[in-house]
Amino acid sequence: MRSEDTPLIRLEDYRPSDWLIDTVDLDIALHPTKTRVRALLGMRPNPAGQPGAPLVLDGDELSLGALRLDGLLIDESAYSATPQKLTLHAPPARRFTLMIDTEIDPSANTKLMGLYRSSRVYCTQCEADGFRRISYFLDRPDVMSVYTVRLEAAKLAAPVLLSNGNLVAAGEVPGGERHFTVWHDPHPKPAYLFALVGGALDHVRQNYVTADGRSVELAVYVEPGKAGRAGWAMDCLVRCMRWDERVFGRNYDLDVFNVVAVSDFNMGAMENKGLNIFNDKYVLADPQTATDGDYASIEAIIAHEYFHNWTGNRITCRDWFQLCLKEGLTVFRDQEFSADERSRPVKRIADVRTLRTTQFSEDAGPLAHPVRPRAYKEINNFYTPTVYEKGAEVIRMLKLLIGDGAFRAGMDLYFQRCDGTAATIEDFLACFAETSGRDLAQFALWYEQSGTPTIVASGRHDAAARTYTLDLAQTTAPTPGQPDKRPVVLPVALGLVGTGGDLPLRTASPAYAGDGVIVLDQPSLSVTFSDVAEPPIPSLLRGFSAPVRLELDLADGDLLRLFAADSDPFNRWQALQTVASRALVAAGRDATKHNALVATAGELAGALGDFLRVQAPADPAFAAQVLRLPGQADIAREIGAHVDPDAIHAAHRGLSVEIGLQLGAHLLVLRDILNTQARYSPDAASAGRRALRNEALGLIALSAPDAGAGLAAAQFSSADNLTDRLAALAAMTLVPGDAREDLIARFAQTYAAEPLVLDKWLMAQALIPEAGTLDRVKALMQHPAFSLTNPNRVRSLIGGFAANLTQFNRADGEGYAFVADIVIALDRTNPQVASRLLGSFKSWRMLEPGRKVLAEAKLAMVAQTPNLSRDVADIAERTLA
Ligand code: BES
Numbered sequence: 019m020r021s022e023d024t025p026l027i028r029l030e031d032y033r034p035s036d037w038l039i040d041t042v043d044l045d046i047a048l049h050p051t052k053t054r055v056r057a058l059l060g061m062r063p064n065p066a067g068q069p070g071a072p073l074v075l076d077g078d079e080l081s082l083g084a085l086r087l088d089g090l091l092i093d094e095s096a097y098s099a100t101p102q103k104l105t106l107h108a109p110p111a112r113r114f115t116l117m118i119d120t121e122i123d124p125s126a127n128t129k130l131m132g133l134y135r136s137s138r139v140y141c142t143q144c145e146a147d148g149f150r151r152i153s154y155f156l157d158r159p160d161v162m163s164v165y166t167v168r169l170e171a172a173k174l175a176a177p178v179l180l181s182n183g184n185l186v187a188a189g190e191v192p193g194g195e196r197h198f199t200v201w202h203d204p205h206p207k208p209a210y211l212f213a214l215v216g217g218a219l220d221h222v223r224q225n226y227v228t229a230d231g232r233s234v235e236l237a238v239y240v241e242p243g244k245a246g247r248a249g250w251a252m253d254c255l256v257r258c259m260r261w262d263e264r265v266f267g268r269n270y271d272l273d274v275f276n277v278v279a280v281s282d283f284n285m286g287a288m289e290n291k292g293l294n295i296f297n298d299k300y301v302l303a304d305p306q307t308a309t310d311g312d313y314a315s316i317e318a319i320i321a322h323e324y325f326h327n328w329t330g331n332r333i334t335c336r337d338w339f340q341l342c343l344k345e346g347l348t349v350f351r352d353q354e355f356s357a358d359e360r361s362r363p364v365k366r367i368a369d370v371r372t373l374r375t376t377q378f379s380e381d382a383g384p385l386a387h388p389v390r391p392r393a394y395k396e397i398n399n400f401y402t403p404t405v406y407e408k409g410a411e412v413i414r415m416l417k418l419l420i421g422d423g424a425f426r427a428g429m430d431l432y433f434q435r436c437d438g439t440a441a442t443i444e445d446f447l448a449c450f451a452e453t454s455g456r457d458l459a460q461f462a463l464w465y466e467q468s469g470t471p472t473i474v475a476s477g478r479h480d481a482a483a484r485t486y487t488l489d490l491a492q493t494t495a496p497t498p499g500q501p502d503k504r505p506v507v508l509p510v511a512l513g514l515v516g517t518g519g520d521l522p523l524r525t526a527s528p529a530y531a532g533d534g535v536i537v538l539d540q541p542s543l544s545v546t547f548s549d550v551a552e553p554p555i556p557s558l559l560r561g562f563s564a565p566v567r568l569e570l571d572l573a574d575g576d577l578l579r580l581f582a583a584d585s586d587p588f589n590r591w592q593a594l595q596t597v598a599s600r601a602l603v604a605a606g607r608d609a610t611k612h613n614a615l616v617a618t619a620g621e622l623a624g625a626l627g628d629f630l631r632v633q634a635p636a637d638p639a640f641a642a643q644v645l646r647l648p649g650q651a652d653i654a655r656e657i658g659a660h661v662d663p664d665a666i667h668a669a670h671r672g673l674s675v676e677i678g679l680q681l682g683a684h685l686l687v688l689r690d691i692l693n694t695q696a697r698y699s700p701d702a703a704s705a706g707r708r709a710l711r712n713e714a715l716g717l718i719a720l721s722a723p724d725a726g727a728g729l730a731a732a733q734f735s736s737a738d739n740l741t742d743r744l745a746a747l748a749a750m751t752l753v754p755g756d757a758r759e760d761l762i763a764r765f766a767q768t769y770a771a772e773p774l775v776l777d778k779w780l781m782a783q784a785l786i787p788e789a790g791t792l793d794r795v796k797a798l799m800q801h802p803a804f805s806l807t808n809p810n811r812v813r814s815l816i817g818g819f820a821a822n823l824t825q826f827n828r829a830d831g832e833g834y835a836f837v838a839d840i841v842i843a844l845d846r847t848n849p850q851v852a853s854r855l856l857g858s859f860k861s862w863r864m865l866e867p868g869r870k871v872l873a874e875a876k877l878a879m880v881a882q883t884p885n886l887s888r889d890v891a892d893i894a895e896r897t898l899a
């Protein structure tokens with residue numbers, strides 16, 4: 019389908035459904051190629067809909083078998099059926115049942131939407147609109163039904179048969195080869211939360227008693243032989259269930275909770291009611307096959323999907339425009355959970371890094387859109403960093419603005435008032451307006467206006483008057499479709515740092531909200547603080563209190579003082595990032611500024627030397643973040659136009675080398691101090707030590723390649739865990755030569771039987787910043803570890819390459835050509851994975867003219883390809899617009 023032919027769906031056109039489906043009885047006989055689906059729908063007219071309207075059910079690649087109304091076959095003149103639609107021209111204006119038979123082929127389903135097979139396992143993915151690939155339905159989130167599901171399959175092929183809710187029956191089918199289970203989910207839900215799983219799976223289980231006394235059987239299902247890797251996910255599940263009881267007062271509401279890991283999955287994981295289905299990458303973990311980063315991701319994603327049970331499932335979205343109602347809020351909840359389980363400042367730093375690289379870049383390019391979009395052609399293209407990460411930032415700001423008490427009361431009210439409904443952002447905000455007594459009308463602009471605001475700040479000290487005046491101004495640059503921007507509500511957490519630490523904040527300004535927060539809700543304002551005896555250094559946007567760019571003209575010396583003395587750990591980290599970022603931006607713009615880099619490296623190394631010796635051993639996870647420079651993509655975005663990726667890379671590498679040289683011995687000593695670890699444990703403290711040790715290794719490899727290569731090889735051999743092995747490989751990828759190639763080969767041998775580990779191996783090679791990488795990646799596509807049909811393999815190798823700033827953006831355009839060709843090929847089998855990959859082009863407009871022309875040509879080639887999916891056509895068109 020060409021995208022110009024696809025309708026634009028608009029928020030303002032929302033109408034309630036004319037029909038409702040109270041009950042759904044599914045009878046599904048699983049078969050690899052001929053799965054029979056019988057759906058019995060309990061229908062009634064919606065009092066809020068149009069009386070007498072036809073019944074139009076959604077479908078996608080479906081073929082209709084029999085159709086019965088109240089048990090009787092319907093005359094063919096009374097309906098029409100296409101693969102996309104089943105229309106009953108004049109249904110009775112009363113309750114009735116509709117029985118629909120369809121037959122589907124899960125083995126042929128390469129889109130991995132609807133019912134498909136993933137290495138012998140039957141599974142489903144229905145969000146956002148995959149249920150219509152299983153049966154004709156009102157496939158919209160505001161139609162909620164009570165489901166009863168009977169599953170039947172061959173006993174040998176699918177001894178495990180799972181669906182949503184509680185198991186109510188199981189048994190043999192006469193004949194002896196097949197068996198069945200029956201599941202009932204008492205909680206009404208939209209079709210996107212339906213799920214089934216069938217296959218030969220192992221599991222671990224555990225009983226859990228909720229705070230309100232319900233006994234729940236928890237289980238994690240994995241491929242046969244992998245139950246030994248399911249323990250961490252189970253541990254995370256139990257911890258996040260307790261956390262939600264304690265922090266949000268939310269108890270689980272069914273007798274079973276199942277998590278299933280499958281190896282072919284478009285996304286990370288899915289919150290189907292009582293039956294979460296996961297990409298196995300986010301479930302399986304043991305020290306030999308998962309890194310510290312994997313352990314942390316599993317913790318976050320298990321929690322995220324579990325938390326959806328209340329924020330998403332019990333209260334769902336009225337329509338897909340409200341997606342951030344569940345996703346932004348649930349990301350906020352999982353971020354808070356991880357912050358409580360680990361180090362809050364380190365988690366915040368990591369989240370802000372992600373926000374800047376993914377969301378700020380989206381907001382700065384052609385795909386910018388509001389947290390609540392107003393229109394879409396393909397909803398799957400709106401599961402974005404803006405909806406997720408910025409959506410979470412909006413909740414965080416709300417909490418800061420109204421305070422913890424009103425926030426918790428607002429959440430309680432939301433759960434109470436909206437439970438069982440399909441809600442909107444307005445419903446959500448109304449709860450907080452009520453509990454805080456605030457007017458949130460201007461705050462709501464965060465949901466409507468796209469683009470990253472910039473705050474320009476400057477301060478003046480008046481020694482005679484003993485005052486300090488802070489001038490703050492906000493602007494937001496135009497984004498596609500939004501030329502004129504209004505001022506948003508910006509909570510600016512701040513401190514004034516004097517020689518003895520934070521000065522008390524005394525001001526009569528109405529913009530000062532107390533507790534160290536100024537609310538900037540106008541284009542500009544000034545706040546004067548009194549009793550300021552000495553010129554302070556302003557520490558603004560503490561904890562990254564708003565998702566903005568900050569321009570504050572502080573000298574490097576002042577930033578270094580903040581690094582040493584700020585009471586806010588986030589801003590300590592930010593201070594050094596700012597020093598580095600400025601130098602990188604200058605050198606990335608103009609290579610003749612390279613000398614300034616050396617000076618900056620001196621300043622940074624000076625500050626880091628003491629820090630690494632004295633403070634780092636006490637908080638290695640934080641120190642690892644301090645040691646890591648801003649990412650190259652962030653520097654590119656700061657430069658903003660005429661970007662030369664090679665210059666940025668040279669600056670980045672140059673600064674790292676200089677810092678590494680100047681820190682030299684410090685880094686080696688640090689590695690020794692941190693090397694006292696006994697056996698591997700994934701806890702945050704141990705992970706922090708490894709992170710810092712491995713940051714140091716990276717700097718050593720860059721600045722002293724021979725020594726680095728030796729250390730990396732030794733670390734690879736002696737390590738008892740994947741984190742240290744992979745870090746050795748990653749460090750070595752920066753050092754060309756035989757030693758690197760040897761290590762790459764050893765790694766592949768060691769992990770030949772571990773696809774998820776080889777994914778990391780593929781990615782590490784795809785990220786090598788050298789001209790040979792494109793050929794290497796092309797060769798790796800022939801490696802047995804690679805497959806174009808498995809999303810994880812594609813994301814690792816091809817996605818990794820597309821994230822390689824210098825090589826994707828090769829000056830000859832071959833990087834663009836390669837990725838564009840793969841997008842086109844992949845689109846024929848899996849449009850969702852293809853369209854996400856095409857998203858790599860989103861920053862093309864800021865490139866220097868030569869690359870820009872080449873990138874645009876490849877985008878145009880994609881856009882003009884016949885028979886594109888809606889997914890890819892939509893991204894191609896919006897990226898070019
Ligand atoms: N509901 C989503 C899964 C989803 C995403 C379904 C896109 C359909 C389209 C799930 O809750 C989710 O958000 N998963 C994330 C991971 C999460 C920790 C942010 C994912 O899959 O990336």
Ligand code: ZN
Pocket residue numbers: 322326344345348
């Ligand atoms: Zn989610």
